[in-house]
Amino acid sequence: MEPRKLTRNQALVLETLTHAEAPLSAYTILDKLRDHGFRAPLQVYRALEKLTEFGIVHRLESLNAFVACTHPHDHGPEKAVIAFAICEDCGQVSEISDPEIEDRLSLLATKQQFRTEKTTIEMRGHCGNCTA
Amino acid sequence: MEPRKLTRNQALVLETLTHAEAPLSAYTILDKLRDHGFRAPLQVYRALEKLTEFGIVHRLESLNAFVACTHPHDHGPEKAVIAFAICEDCGQVSEISDPEIEDRLSLLATKQQFRTEKTTIEMRGHCGNCTA
DNA sequence: GCAATTGATGTAATAACATTACATTAAGGA
């Protein structure tokens, strides 16, 4: 699932996210890329879909927005569970990959014979900088 | 935050969710309540907002949908962290409230001076019934 | 009881997020 090389659209979307200070919605990305020839939402959504598959972009479900991965964790087929801490004030997102959480959730799921395909963990709150 | 008594709209929305076999979107609820006088999305969203505050309805972020609470946990001001196991096949949602998860996430947050306001944990997958 | 306040409701319009459908083009392999 690791990409050999990104397509032009994928590279542009990734670059936009990488330079952003906070999660971006698909439409915000679209607006930022109009100068580069983007005209329609689908151009963004298609790139995001691939980048997310590759594991180098994450979707934040509680925000309907996307961030570039800052935490080069396991990009392989068996993706690690990632918890996101999202600051409501500055938009900073930190990624936490913790085996204990992962194991515990796995145990709880197994206990009720639930086969987990994808796990979302998002903490909304205030980061250290914004709390000070 | 516990309600003394639900308003008519709140009661109707809650009843709809209670009788549903799977999470419902706001617009699905709206359609089901047209016979009872509902005409506009806001009637549903306003009721959902209150019911969610009361802790008797939960919003599933990864689904943009809502479920009635089935797990009479802490409805007080300090809400417990709840993990949801959501079956992609039958829509069944089970609620898991686990202190270990809660403590671990709390520790990880504190470690980076993050003040958590709200935590979302959602596992998407296949329940025991649908795996068999 | 009655004014003042607060919370809930009704309605329309619009904003924000995401997908379907279909035509076209680019890339890679037999």
Added chain:
DNA sequence: TCCTTAATGTAATGTTATTACATCAATTGC
């Protein structure tokens, strides 16, 4: 080259959520 697959362009549409404003109901203070 021919065939297949992946990516792209574009328009239209579908889905989810909010803003704005008028009205109505319940509660409180007098």
